[in-house]
Amino acid sequence: GAGVSQSPSNKVTEKGKDVELRCDPISGHTALYWYRQRLGQGLEFLIYFQGNSAPDKSGLPSDRFSAERTGESVSTLTIQRTQQEDSAVYLCASSPGRTTGRGQFFGPGTRLTVL
Amino acid sequence: QKEVEQDPGPLSVPEGAIVSLNCTYSNSAFQYFMWYRQYSRKGPELLMYTYSSGNKEDGRFTAQVDKSSKYISLFIRDSQPSDSATYLCAMKTGANNLFFGTGTRLTVIP
Numbered sequence: 636g637a638g639v640s641q642s643p644s645n646k647v648t649e650k651g652k653d654v655e656l657r658c659d660p661i662s663g664h665t666a667l668y669w670y671r672q673r674l675g676q677g678l679e680f681l682i683y684f685q686g687n688s689a690p691d692k693s694g695l696p697s698d699r700f701s702a703e704r705t706g707e708s709v710s711t712l713t714i715q716r717t718q719q720e721d722s723a724v725y726l727c728a729s730s731p732g733r734t735t736g737r738g739q740f741f742g743p744g745t746r747l748t749v750l
Numbered sequence: 751q752k753e754v755e756q757d758p759g760p761l762s763v764p765e766g767a768i769v770s771l772n773c774t775y776s777n778s779a780f781q782y783f784m785w786y787r788q789y790s791r792k793g794p795e796l797l798m799y800t801y802s803s804g805n806k807e808d809g810r811f812t813a814q815v816d817k818s819s820k821y822i823s824l825f826i827r828d829s830q831p832s833d834s835a836t837y838l839c840a841m842k843t844g845a846n847n848l849f850f851g852t853g854t855r856l857t858v859i860p
Contacts, residue, residue: 639793668847675758677838677850678794694847726793738784739848741793 637661639742641727647748648717656712656745660729665707668728668739671696678726684710685732717749753777756839756851765860769826773839773851776820780841780849783815785824788836788853797837798824829858 640659648654660667669681680694684704695701699717704710714721724746728739756773763769771785782801786794798813800806800822806813812825822841826833836853 670850675852677754677756677852678840678848680847680849683847691847728793738796738799741786741795743791743793 639727639729639740641725641742641745643745644743645746645748647750649750650719651716653713653715654717654747656714656725656727656747658710658712658727658729658742660708660710660727661740663707663731664729664740665732666730666739667704667710668730669702669710669712670726670728672724672726672744674723681712681725714747717747719749722747722749754839754841754849754851757854758852760855760857762857762859763829765829765831765858767829767858769824769829769833769856769858771824771826771837771839771854771856773822773841774820775822775841775849777841777843777849778817778820779843781844782842783813783822784840784848785811785813786838786840786850788838790835794838829856831858831860834858 642657665686667684670678682702683691699715702712724744726744728741730739754775785798788794803815803817810827814823834857836855838853839851840848
């Protein structure tokens with residue numbers, strides 16, 4: 636299939652360790668989003684990439700969180716010095732362009748557990 | 751107060767029932783309204799998209815937006831067991847990010 640893919644699907648790490656999560660968007664999609672979904676809560680916006688523009692980082696909860704994207708391809712979300720409250724499902728989404736609300740296509744997510 | 755409020759349920763209905771799911775919001779700048787369906791251990795998938803106030807119908811699904819009341823609804827007619835999932839409302843201004851409700855877990859009992 637040509638959907639959004641994410642890896643790993645599950646990640647268990649120890650408190651204080653760094654983790655990297657990967658997202659492969661749908662080919663040709665210029666916009667890419669990262670969200671966090673805590674248990675029993677809605678999706679929380681983290682960061683948005685649009686083409687070669689500067690990313691919108693307004694949702695990143697702390698400076699331990701960072702993300703990169705090379706051109707219009709793969710993105711990685713890095714969490715440094717993980718804390719237990721970072722445990723959540725991290726979802727990536729892509730869309731064809733600067734979406735006006737036509738919807739974003741989500742990957743299956745990475746379930747992060749910090750012990 | 752959260753920007754988007756959604757009753758988390760859970761909601762259980764018999765097969766064939768009409769289901770009504772709702773969200774309220776506080777930001778009058780929201781213009782785009784969406785409903786996503788999320789199956790267990792999967793990412794959300796877009797069901798309905800509506801711009802501004804009004805109704806939109808797609809098969810068994812109808813989305814309603816009442817901006818004056820800051821209230822949106824999703825109706826599912828002739829509900830099926832395959833509709834069992836968590837339904838998330840989402841909305842945005844013209845800016846980049848979506849604001850999501852917490853989701854309502856629906857179970858349709860055969």
